Amino acid sequence: MTVQHFSILIIFLLLLTPLACDEKISGNNTCGDSVLDLGEECDTTNFGQESCFSRGYYGGTLACDSCEIREDGCTPFGRCGDSVIQTENESCDGANIPLTTCESLGYEGEGTVSCGENCRFDISQCQGAEQCGDGVVTAPEECDLFDFQGESCESLGFLGGVLSCGSDCRRDESRCYTEVVCGDGLVQGEEQCEVSDLDGASCTALGFDGGQLLCGEDCRFDVSRCEGEGGCQDGTAQTPWESCDGDDLGGESCTSLGYHDGYLLCSDGCTFNTNDCELYGYCGDGLLDPDYETCDGSDLGSITCSSLGYSGGTVSCNPDCGSVDDSQCFNIASCGNETLDEGEECEGEDLAGATCRSLGYFAGNLSCSAQGCVFDTSDCRKIVQLSSGERHTCGLDDKGEVWCWGFGERGILGDGNSLSSATPVKVDPAALNAGETFTFIAAGWRHTCGLTTLGKIFCWGPQDSCEVTGINNGDAPAPSALQGYNPSITFGTVASGRFHSCASDNNGQLYCWGDNSMGQLGSGDLDPCQSPRTTDTSDPVNELFSKHDTTCAKLSSAHIACWGDNPGGSLGTGSASPLVTAPEPLLEANITGGDYFAHLSTGMEYGCAIAYNGGIYCWGSNLNGRFCSTTPT
Known part of the structure; x- marks a missing residue:
């Protein structure tokens, strides 16, 4: 190549260089001039092509601080990968997977549901899921690629938006919307942009030669900084890119924009100037304008139910501001x-x-x-918990009071006497502090224990082996405080057996008291009539269940430990001893896939638990068709 040819090439490239520029970028690093200079991530409201959406968030608005982008306005909307399930956009997030199985999603056979990188269920291991992605909707799929079976955001009850199909062949409604709110960071409906989201638009895409495209306060493009032909202030509104241009208002007026009256103008940035419109107000501004409105929000003027001829009640304003809603008035x-x-x-x-x-x-x-x-x-009660003993039942109501009915001998019903009752009687709360109420109850064979709002335990009924108060001080026909432990301890749960009870404090430490002839206190011995004493478990206790002379605990590790009477190995721990005097873990040889337990319940000589995979495992005696296995099956 000759020097002459090389010079011509350089000149040609230099001539092309300005034509390749889209947004206006300055070499002068002047933060605050709204021009995106080299080294700046943003400048005032100029974020280039960056937005909360482009950064993976589900909504929000970016902020600019010293020409550096801040995501504070995005983070409340969440993003895939933050380990928090955003229910409107995600099925799962990382290791945070709700209790879901292939079967619960409609697939038959074995398989494991995991969480995909897009925070949707990964069903690739489910039997029958191989059809997902073939473009044809087959049960239990809701959609497949672009086949939505005629459904859309609108048919599903949304105002609008774009319906998509997830990798799990379930509808993704995250881009559907129920209302359009300018300033929420989401470009929806008639909006062209949001402050930090130009929705991929630029000056050149709008027909200009270059420059900086902005978003106006009305979520319409502001092309005042675009350069070249077809720009703002040419007298013609270039819809939809411009709201107006000079005297060309595109047929709009103050009233068409929702205001009551006024004179609409066009700003230098080709966006509407509604200053004069705002003087007349609009329906929804909370200010009553009697010339145009009957009411506005909570401003009802002098209108009341009484002024409308009713005896009383509450009147409200209808959304159109032209009438009131008197449906809550009475006459x-x-x-x-x-x-x-x-x-x-x-x-x-x-x-x-x-x-x-x-x-x-x-x-x-x-x-x-x-x-x-x-x-x-206001003084009617709803029962929120029930617990039954041998011949009595107790219920906890929504105001923290306890009601019992059934056999009443020796104070079983806790109402202060020893009479039986076929209808509920209220347990006497006299021993509780002012304002202290019950939050949980556990009925044993004949005694009952309750946990209070202060984390204390009160029990009532026959006392044969210290099972009521922790000391052998006679029957308790009304709630009596548990004794014999550090009063600074606050309990989190309680369970009652035949002649014993167990509870765990708010740190998961286990305490048991009462009869110990079967090792049911888990203390490693058979010493009788024990006051509350600590019992060692491998992990903190989350749930407790006692029946007859046994107790089982679900631990924070999702494993289960049991102790007490063990006829025929019914505790499920694998021990052949008729008595298990200290907590032993359940044998888990039959539990598949490393699944552990979410919830536990026990009966007399048997128990059942629900695993996190939804499976039910039982162990113990099969008398009367309950179950028969010395290990969970």
Whole structure:
């Protein structure tokens, strides 16, 4: 190549170089001029092509700090790989996989569900899942590639968006939306952009020669910094890139934009100037404009249920600001006349035969509200937990009080006497501190123990072997505090057997007290009538279950340990000894795939547990068809 030819080539390349520039990049590093200079990640609202979405987040808005990008506005929306399942966008995240099996996803046969790199279920190991990805929807698939069986974001109840199909052939609705909110970082609906997301657009893509494309406060493109032909201020609104241009408003007005009135203008950046419109307000600004609105949000003017001719109630504003919603107003002019009139649920003491129980509650005192003559159910109770003993049952209600019924001898029902009752009687709470209530109950053979909001344990009923108070001080016909332990300890759970009880504190340390003739206290001996004493387990205790003369604990490691009476090896620990006096781990030889236990329950001489893979394993006596195995099967 000659020198002349080389010079011509250099000149040609130099002429082409400016044409290759899209966004305006300056060589002068001046942070704060909205120009993305070399070495700057951003500059004010100019993020180039960066956005929360481009960085893997599911939403949000980037911020610019000293020309460095900050993701603080993105992180609340989450991203794949943060080990937190964003339920609207992910099925799983890394090792965080909900209890899911191939079978629960509709596939038959064995297999393991894992989490893919895209935070969707990886079903490749499920039998029958090999059809996923062939483009044809077959059960249990919801979709396959581009086949959605006619479904769309709109048909699924969303306002709009793009429906996609995940690698697990289940619909991905993360790009569907229910409302369009300018400023939320998501480019949706009629929006062209968000502050930190130009949705892939640029000045050149809009027909300009170059320059810097911005996003206006109305989430429309601001092309005021674009350069070349077809730019802003040429007098013609280049839709959809410009909202307006000069006097060309594209047919829009203040009223078409939702304002009540005003004069719409076009800014130098070819975006709407609504300053004059805003003087007239709009429906939803929370300010009542009587010339255009009946109400606006919580501003109802002077409108009340009474002004509308009702006796009382609450009035609200309809979304169109043109009328009010009076559905919560009532018109019972006769309420308070001591006569149950038509339209009234009750009147004074006249409840029309209704009770808390007839209204679906467990117990409580129903009354009549003087405001509208409607039922007042604030003192009605719902049962949130039940626990049964040999011949009695107790229930914990939603206000922390306990009710028991059945055989009442020796104070079994805890109401202060020894009478049996076929209907629930309230357990006497006199021994508890003011404001202290029960949070959990455990009925044993004849005694019952309860855990309180202060982490204390109170028990009641017959005391034969220290099982009620931890010391042999006689029967307790009403709740009595557990004694014989450090009072600074707070308990987290409790379980009751025939003549013994066990509890774990908030650190998972196990304590047992009462009869120990079968080793049911787990203390390694058979010493009788024990006050609460610590029992060693390999890991902290999460759950406890006691039945008859045995106790089992689910540990924080998801393993299970049992101790106590072991007829025929029914504890499942593999021990042939008739008594197991210290916690021994369950044999897990029959448990497949390394699965461990999520929940535990025991009966008399048998137990069952649910594994994390959804399988149920049982062990113990098969009397009356329960089960028969000395190891979990």
